[in-house]
Amino acid sequence: MANHKLRKTPLLDDLQKGPWPSFVKDMKQIAVRKPMVNDLLGQLELSYKERVGHWKHGGLVGVIGYGGGVIGRYSDAPEQFPDVAHFHTIRVNQPSGWFYTSQALRDLCDIWEAHGSGMTNMHGSTGDCVFLGTTSEELEPIFAKLTEKDWDLGGSGSDVRTPSCCNGMARCEYACYDTMDVCYNITMEYQDELHRPAFPYKWKFKFSGCPNDCVASIARSDLSVIGTWRDDIRIDQAAVKAYADAGMDIRADVTRKCPTACMRYDGKEIHVNNKQCNRCMHCINAMPKALRPGKDTGATILIGGKAPIIEGALLSSVLVPFMKMDKADDYQEFKDLMERIWDFWDDHGVNRERIGECIERVGLGNFLEAIEVDPKPEHVKHPRTNPYIFYEEYFEDDGTDA
Amino acid sequence: MATQPSAPRKTDIGPPHYEQFLHPVIKKNYGQWKYHDYLKPGVMVHVAESGDKIYSVRVGSPRLISVDVIRMFADLADKYCDGYLRFTSRNNVELMTDKEKNIDPLIKDIQAQGYPVGGTGNSISNIIHTQGWVHCHSAATDVSGLVKATMDELYEYFVDMKLPYKLKLAAACCLNMCGAVHCSDIAILGIHRRPPKIKDEQVSRVCEIPTTVSSCPTAAIRPTTVEGKQTVKVDDDRCMFCANCYTVCPAMPIADALNDGISLWVGGKVSNARSEPMFTKLAVPFLPNNPPRWPEVTDAIKKIVEAYAGDAHNYERLGEWIERIGWPKFFDMTGFEFTKYHIDDFRHAAETFARSAQIKF
């Protein structure tokens, strides 16, 4: 059926071998009906041979009215590989927790089969379902078909990037708040911020249900929401006994590995000094049938995580030690906090500076003051060691405040 | 450029609501899960307060997949899982069913399609990775190929749960590190090693010079004039090859076949379990880009995995193990050479110097 000549790819062909599933095998099969994938293979083979990439970035592409969701990509060897001369990416906003039905996936596949290369990333690092490779003319038709089936585009550029979350309450007993609902709610609340870039730079939200942080929110998002609890770890002593009877060395593997040394096993039962527990999850991970997070649950809010470019990598740092994440209140406390942060960022952020860098520049203390959050010892590892304090107030000789 | 739409456009509708995608057993027991267990590598059971159970079978995927593969998974979901499935944060596929008897035939069908079941518990799960030469302009290497070559070598650790604890790998093709590489147990990172080459005749046409100058984190870029044309120059001694300038100015390509390669980083984590989240630290500063199989890279990774597997305690992540035994022992055990490149010389570098007399001999 193909009227295009299949590219020869001797180097890539080696990657068809071996036990791990091969993207090359997959691409070669689809290349028979998709000239775009055929040329993608051709260009990739050239990269393998020359050991250098062949893409150009940039360009103004998108669907009308949106500033995000489509990323322009062009080959730097279009004469050689005409079918990937234009090879744009589309980001489709994934459902919370990446749950799908077979029908929903088939709808997406049919759209992409008709209007693009048929290659995808399930999923991109931000969380979107990524369609790899199409041309500008196809963008509006794809968008129309996606929205007809109730799908929308995700973020790109200086906007709210597509929020993502762990599977939380859907399938994890550790979840301390409803990650999937918060993720959906926040995505809907900030549709305008997501589709129409108006920030100094990108803004990523990620929601994990407990301190295990399965979506790596602390490393990969500007605003990390990590579930936690304030009351006591729930203990089922019968289940503790069952673990012991099954041969688990509870002292070696659980209590002695507690980082705060706040737990003890007396040979029969586990005792926890909950005032000292720092909610690290280790004991619960080790004994999921016997130990569970408490019932007074909510989340710790952290801010400023990012990869190395530009000023060096940062992990998010504590902003609000505990927030209830109240569904009945439509998460208003959280949204109010966002408004205050974005107002600040609007006024003080500079182009291409992530919020974490911005906070470093203005000082965490000044930032907290501006967004009306009281400074607390939880905000720091320890108080400052350097004595160069910029005091803003002192008494004048006549006894008045300066 | 975009064409005018005909019908009124729907915009800002957001993603479909997740509830319609939940298996009935998941919907019924939402927020009511009691505990989970691993039945065998790749198979988890979650048990609800109600006594209901949902079984999840985890399948390794290359992430870069065609619609044919997605449809194949959709067919499997129809056959065994009432049409429900999901993807994980590490790009695995999870097929979920409430029928225990479906597990073995499902696994058989998955394996017959050439896909592995595993990645749970104390295993090496899928490698988080970025785009590489398949789709990114700043890539110093191809991560799809690197991941394939590495997972072929580490396959036994995916389909089994025989490590001391979880071991998470990530690969990124440039310093931009789109995939949280800076916090994985082992990170494979594509690197450029030569300052950008400047196409003087193009700079003023395709780039905004002030933006380009300010894009450089080390202030290595200065405006200048060459043959009457405004352009920029780079102070080579200050360049740390971040490609930041190339992002804002395409007339400053940094990719270079002779010098691009791979560095390896170890000991990061994002989970809060026991120790705080940590960044990765440099293990090997440079390995050659050697497609299609990158043997130097996969050999070095195997050395790290084997040293860790042989020596770490239960529940000890790679970074915690190294902190316990000390970095000198890590270099001993892996045989990697310690060089001056391992010593930080960027901002706040002095915080990483050893400042005590506690030394193991």
Place this chain on the structure above:
Amino acid sequence: MSDAVTTAQIADEMYNLVKEYSGKKRFKSSDLTKEIIGKHGDKVNKKDCKAALRELMDSGRCVYGYAGGSFIALPGEEGAAKSQ
């Protein structure tokens, strides 16, 4: 307010700014907002500007561009076909 500035008027003024400085300066959404507020003082606020921006972009008179960060440009001004 009787002398209120309409959304359409703000959108026009934004468009004129982008056009006037085309090729000289790249405006981000927030730059345009600041310009407008600077001009009209408290007769306009950020919300009005946001609505105007949306109208401007939906009309297709301007499009979003990207160069290290998002900015607002005239359609076809640069990018895509612009080869190195």
